[in-house]
Amino acid sequence: MWDDPKRVFPHDGSMINVTNLTKAYGDTTVVDDLTFTVQPGIVTGFLGPNGAGKSTTMRMILGLDAPTSGTATVKGKALTQHGRPLTVIGSLMDAGAVHPTRSAYDHLRALAVTNGISTARVDHVLDTVGLGSVAKKRSGGFSLGMGQRLGIAAALLGDPEVVMLDEPVNGLDPEGILWIRHLLQDLAREGRTVFVSSHLMSEMELMAEHFVIIGGGRLIEDITADDMRAMAVGESTLVRADRLDDLVSHLRGDGVEIVSSDRETIEVSGLDAAAIGRIAVDQGIALRSLIPESRTLEDVFMTLTADSVQYQASTPSDRSGELVGASQ
């Protein structure tokens, strides 16, 4: 059904355009000259550590906060200039944004009528997110996960071409996370633009095809998932061998960096596993293990954003190894 070409939303290029967007509160610049676009048909992950400016950027896209300078447009216009905003962009900014004694159904109905959306659509989105059976109950009794689902139902209410969710998997159980991943990927497959923020790469790498990574309000990377994975592989090789010191002396060369993690293991970068193996064979050194190290996307993300993380704690994974073989 998804593959039906008629279901694809026609579009001409990017759906969200953020151009030189800046937001300053007094001396504090929360969003700093940010420029990126979000394309339809894929899930785009909006990543950054806490306090990176993700929510502020999203609020400016929604027209809730006015940029200090720059622009944020949806389908070429400021959102407030669209006639019926819910049909253009559906957003979830805060899952707690419901009155605790109002039912999910009334919450959505009140929202729907503002944009001329029928109540049949309310029932439909409630079923979509699996809240149909509790629709008439007070939303104050909802769990965090049900609150997120209600927020997503509100985002889908206007059948929007763009879906923008701020930290939607927060508080969801594994089943809920799986559900939202499928939902967002399906929405993207229909040709919609899906823009999802998170501070956790591990969540996003399973659903997003493109990443916009910011830190300290600035753009760090605007990169496809494939390119990001390319950054993660082939950086170094873990080597264990019988005559380690001997091997190290033969591996040294231009651009080769050797770090010893412990007395029995070295981490070699600048030479790939095959080259290391060849040198070991040539020297008659028996290798005990030869493991090309592949960093996780999380590692790459942490490295990219390391400079911008607020309140950084020292992490035990900091490489404290002694440098034994760096070439000049």
Add this chain to the structure above:
Amino acid sequence: MTSTSPPATPDIDPNTTHLSPGKHEPMTATIPATNPNNTINPNTTVTKTPNTGTPTDLDAPMSANESGGRVRLDNVIHGEWIKFWSVRSTSITLVAAAFATVFFGMIFSWTVGSDEPAPGPGFGLTDPIDVALGGINMAEMIIGVLGVILVTTEYSTGLIRTAFAAVGRRTNVLRAKAAVLTASVIGVMSVGVLGALWAGQAVYGGTEPTLSMTDPELWGVAAGAVAYLVGIGLIGLALGFMLRSASGAIGSLFGGIFIGPQLMQLLPDSFTDAVLKYLPSEAGTAMMSRVNDPDLLSTGTAYVVFGAWVFGFLGIAAAMLRRRDA
């Protein structure tokens, strides 16, 4: 339409999750880029997809391609009306205000003669109308607070931002809330005020002649009382938008509107005579009294002055709403 897969499976049934295939077809025809002559009737806000024969159309009558038309103020009012009446606390609060008006009016009216020659409990009043409306002093606080919390609960939960993002033009949210509050207060408090006047006349213990329910003077006073309560609710609403927090807005409302004028009576007469009668609560007293009190404005002037206060507060709230980040 859920026949293809049970809802419990993690994979999402395309028919329940997404929109029908049929409804995407008109989109290519109505996207402005491909059809510059696209004319969607701007008055058509409730949209139904043309039925293409598939049963799923009924499930997804709303589609993105039909984004012609605008959010109109009456759409927003409808939404705010649903919000107002779908939370029990608002209706309970309004009914409590009406009940307090009748209850205290009856007590004051019944006991007014029992304490002669000292002034009756109706704040030194003995007029059967003034005494019967003694409960307004309680009702105005309840309705002022109601106006505040209609706004501040949405700020504290974040719901207000959802509303702004959905509507685009933020001041329409203020207008809609004001319209709904006005209609609801008029509806409920007309009953409360007339009930208090009727009950008050029936149990009046004083010496002055009571009024019949057909007396136009009584209806004029009732209109003034209801208008005053509406205005106080709107001032509370405006304070809610200005200050965004319930404690700040309720504090300002009580301090500035209800208690402030009473404190000012401690100031020299030369000052209070000139200023006091122009304050909202004193103007309100003039609107709902038939007694010609030289310290108060005439009824007509009182309406104008009180109206100016209400629209002044709403105007400042609207200006702040436009200027500030949501």
